[in-house]
Amino acid sequence: MKLSWLAVAAAPVVAAVNMTITQKNATIAPSPLPPPGSSSQGEEIVRQFSKIDRTTKWKLVEEVPFEGDLFEPEGIVRMGDNRYFVSAGEYTVRTQKYNQTTNGTDRTTGEGFGHMIVFDGKGRRIADATISRPGSSEYHNGGIDYDGTYLWATLSQYRPNSTATLVRMDPATLEPEEVLRVHDHQGGAVHDWSSGVVLTLNWGSREASLWDLGARFPGPPAFAAAPRARVRNPSHYTDYQDCKYLGHSQRYGFRPVMLCGGITGIYDTTIGGLAVVDMLTMAPLMEVPLTLTSAQGNLVTKNPVDVAVVGGRLRFFFLPDEHNSALYVYEPVI
Ligand SMILES: *[C@@H]1O[C@H](CO)[C@@H](O)[C@H](O)[C@H]1NC(C)=O
Ligand SMILES: *[C@@H]1O[C@H](CO)[C@@H](O)[C@H](O)[C@H]1NC(C)=O
Ligand SMILES: *[C@@H]1O[C@H](CO)[C@@H](O)[C@H](O)[C@H]1NC(C)=O
Ligand SMILES: *[C@@H]1O[C@H](CO)[C@@H](O)[C@H](O)[C@H]1NC(C)=O
Ligand SMILES: *[C@@H]1O[C@H](CO)[C@@H](O)[C@H](O)[C@H]1NC(C)=O
Numbered sequence: 001m002k003l004s005w006l007a008v009a010a011a012p013v014v015a016a017v018n019m020t021i022t023q024k025n026a027t028i029a030p031s032p033l034p035p036p037g038s039s040s041q042g043e044e045i046v047r048q049f050s051k052i053d054r055t056t057k058w059k060l061v062e063e064v065p066f067e068g069d070l071f072e073p074e075g076i077v078r079m080g081d082n083r084y085f086v087s088a089g090e091y092t093v094r095t096q097k098y099n100q101t102t103n104g105t106d107r108t109t110g111e112g113f114g115h116m117i118v119f120d121g122k123g124r125r126i127a128d129a130t131i132s133r134p135g136s137s138e139y140h141n142g143g144i145d146y147d148g149t150y151l152w153a154t155l156s157q158y159r160p161n162s163t164a165t166l167v168r169m170d171p172a173t174l175e176p177e178e179v180l181r182v183h184d185h186q187g188g189a190v191h192d193w194s195s196g197v198v199l200t201l202n203w204g205s206r207e208a209s210l211w212d213l214g215a216r217f218p219g220p221p222a223f224a225a226a227p228r229a230r231v232r233n234p235s236h237y238t239d240y241q242d243c244k245y246l247g248h249s250q251r252y253g254f255r256p257v258m259l260c261g262g263i264t265g266i267y268d269t270t271i272g273g274l275a276v277v278d279m280l281t282m283a284p285l286m287e288v289p290l291t292l293t294s295a296q297g298n299l300v301t302k303n304p305v306d307v308a309v310v311g312g313r314l315r316f317f318f319l320p321d322e323h324n325s326a327l328y329v330y331e332p333v334i
Helices: 042-049
Strands: 018-021 057-066 072-078 083-093 097-102 105-107 111-120 125-130 151-156 164-169 176-182 188-192 197-201 207-212 229-232 239-249 255-266 269-278 284-290 305-310 313-318 325-333
Touching: 042 239, 042 255, 042 269, 042 305, 042 313, 072 239, 072 305, 111 151, 151 176, 151 188, 164 197, 188 239, 197 239, 239 269, 239 305, 255 305
Parallel strands: none
Antiparallel strands: 018 125, 057 325, 072 083, 083 111, 097 105, 111 125, 151 164, 164 176, 188 197, 197 207, 207 229, 239 255, 255 269, 269 284, 305 313, 313 325
């Protein structure tokens, strides 16, 4: 393989990851690693997505309770039929709003841990890795993506206008390797593996940064000089929470596109939706509102989302609730 991102100098965050294994007889990741569900099926996902509209009926295919405390889930990757990887934030000391902007941000640092938690297809817990450094202010683990080799994530301070570290992990070990540091909160990562560009999203997904991993970065612990591009999000409809790379879509002139889900609080209500987004401009190419809620009353797009085509049908995987969570698997009836 001659992919440019292999040249990235990545340094381990911790010598040995702090991990609790619940199923000692199970491997953490499938071997060999499956292709990513989202980008290996990207064109078909985009084709079926184009048939969804506001009147589409949604069928609940499966509701899978996930065992144990899931803290605040932020991102999910479905790896084949029998593994789910969830990024989550455990907050031990809550952030507190300042009365005025201080050091460019609006709240205290707080304390916590960034987790990667692995479940089998029945929701049984396999492993829980703490991937932030002990005592680090960067304990918020945001939306994640999987490229067939690595899981990509951002460890950030849990406040706007702060700092972040882009990390990648071998799914079999969950050892985070630092790829680069950013002078802003970053709440999600998406890897366009065919061009070697990683997209990261800042607070509320208001701005995307595109990092060309083939370029030379000073490398951690230094801050990356500058991304190849910073792109203001032109859509103010939902704040994207978790996105998945869908490939270079023929339908959109072979531009790189991603699937994103999220919510926004506005006009005393909360709205949620899904979008296929152009990674170079952040322009939504297709978007649909979603009013489905979990049994606990949260909009299904509140937290993580993944997408795949299963048995020829488009499926979305949502994990909306904090702490006691269940995976909601939905198919649009199209
Ligand atoms: C491992 O992570 C947990 C949080 O999940 C934390 O309470 C514990 O102190 C960590 N242990 C070490 C040795 O860092
Ligand atoms: C591991 O052991 C448990 C308890 O005996 C069993 O339920 C589970 O199916 C086993 N998993 C694998 C992957 O063998
Ligand atoms: C904000 O102001 C209130 C009232 O003056 C005060 O009680 C509170 O401690 C302040 N909060 C912070 C984080 O400084
Ligand atoms: C603001 O930044 C300065 C310099 O880094 C630091 O000494 C100070 O503690 C910070 N203030 C707060 C409220 O975090
Ligand atoms: C973050 O910084 C930007 C630009 O300096 C500023 O407009 C914005 O209000 C800041 N946000 C917060 C929450 O402090």
